[in-house]
Amino acid sequence: MASQILHKNSSRALPESSCCDDPLKTLSLELVRDTLVRIEDSIVFALIERARFPLNSNAYDASYLGNHRGHGGRSISEVFVRETEVIEAKLGRYQNPEEIPFFTDDLASPFVPAFNYPQVLYPAAASVNVSKDIWDMYFKNLLPLIASEGDDGDYVSAAAADLVCLQVLSRRIHYGRQVAEVKFSDAPQDYSPAIRAKDRNTLMKLLTFESVEEMVKRRVEKKAKVFGQDVTLNDKNNSTDFDGEPNCKVDPSVVGQLYSEWVIPLTKVVEVEYLLRRLD
Numbered sequence: 346m347a348s349q350i351l352h353k354n355s356s357r358a359l360p361e362s363s364c365c366d367d368p369l370k371t372l373s374l375e376l377v378r379d380t381l382v383r384i385e386d387s388i389v390f391a392l393i394e395r396a397r398f399p400l401n402s403n404a405y406d407a408s409y410l411g412n413h414r415g416h417g418g419r420s421i422s423e424v425f426v427r428e429t430e431v432i433e434a435k436l437g438r439y440q441n442p443e444e445i446p447f448f449t450d451d452l453a454s455p456f457v458p459a460f461n462y463p464q465v466l467y468p469a470a471a472s473v474n475v476s477k478d479i480w481d482m483y484f485k486n487l488l489p490l491i492a493s494e495g496d497d498g499d500y501v502s503a504a505a506a507d508l509v510c511l512q513v514l515s516r517r518i519h520y521g522r523q524v525a526e527v528k529f530s531d532a533p534q535d536y537s538p539a540i541r542a543k544d545r546n547t548l549m550k551l552l553t554f555e556s557v558e559e560m561v562k563r564r565v566e567k568k569a570k571v572f573g574q575d576v577t578l579n580d581k582n583n584s585t586d587f588d589g590e591p592n593c594k595v596d597p598s599v600v601g602q603l604y605s606e607w608v609i610p611l612t613k614v615v616e617v618e619y620l621l622r623r624l625d
C-alpha cells in the first residue's frame with residue numbers, strides 16, 4: 346500500500362517523507378469532512394460560472410450537430426465531456442482514485458509516468474459508481490434551476506462550464522467511498538453484521554448524521570450568498586454580515602436544494618453501496 350497521506354487542507358497526496366506507514370490511519374472522519382467542506386467552495390463557484398450563461402438548449406440537443414465527424418447522436422455538451430475525458434485519461438487523471446470519468450468506452454491508458462496516489466479504498470468496493478445518476482440529475486433537474494431561459498449562441502462556453510460542474514459534483518458524491526471507508530474502519534463491529542445481512546436500511550441509519558447534514562445544507566446556502574454577491578467598495582451595497590439579501594449570482598436556496606435533494610442522498614447511496622462490498 347502506498348505510504349502517503351491526505352493533507353488536512355487538500356485531497357491531494359503528500360509525498361511519503363511527510364508521514365506514516367498506513368494511509369488508512371491518517372484518513373480520519375474529521376479529514377474527510379474537511380475535504381467535503383472544501384469541495385463545497387468549488388461546487389458553488391462552478392454553479393456561479395454556469396449561471397453566467399443562459400440555458401442554451403441547443404448544446405444539449407443530440408440532433409443539433411447532425412453526424413459531423415462521427416458525433417451523430419451526441420450533443421455538444423456530451424461531445425465536450427467525452428473528448429475532454431479522452432485527453433485527461435491519457436494524462437493520467439483517472440489514476441487518481443478521486444476522479445471517475447462519465448464515459449469509459451473511448452478511454453486509452455495513460456502515457457505519462459504514474460503518480461503514486463494513496464490507495465485508501467478497499468479494492469472490491471472502489472468500483473461503486475453513480476455517474477449516470479449524477480449526469481441525469483445535472484441536466485434534468487439542476488441545470489434548469491441555475492440557468493435562465495434563453496440562448497446566446499455560446500454553446501461551447503456553456504458546455505465548458507457544465508463540465509466543471511459535473512466533475513466537481515462527481516468528486517463530491519463519489520467521495521462517499523472515502524467517507525464510508527473511514528466510518529467502517531472506525532467501527533467494523535457496528536457495520537459488519539449489517540453488511541453480511543445485506544441490510545441497506547441499517548447501513549443507512551448507521552452512517553447518517555442528521556445534524557451534520559443540516560449544518561452542511563445551511564453552510565452551502567451561506568456560501569452561495571457570500572460568494573455570489575457583487576463586491577463593490579461602496580459600503581451601502583455590500584453587507585459584510587450577510588444579514589441582508591444580497592443580489593446573488595446563483596439562488597442560495599437552489600444550492601441548498603441541490604444538496605438536500607441530490608448531493609447528500611447520492612453521497613449516502615455511494616456510502617451504502619461501498620459498505621455492501623466492504624467484506625467481499
Ligand SMILES: C=C(O[C@@H]1C=C(C(=O)O)C=C[C@H]1O)C(=O)O
Nearest residue numbers: 524552553554557558561609612
Ligand atoms: C459525509 C458524511 O455522511 C453522511 C452524509 C453527509 C453528506 O453527504 O454531507 C453528511 C452526514 C452523513 O449523514 C459524514 O458523516 O460526514
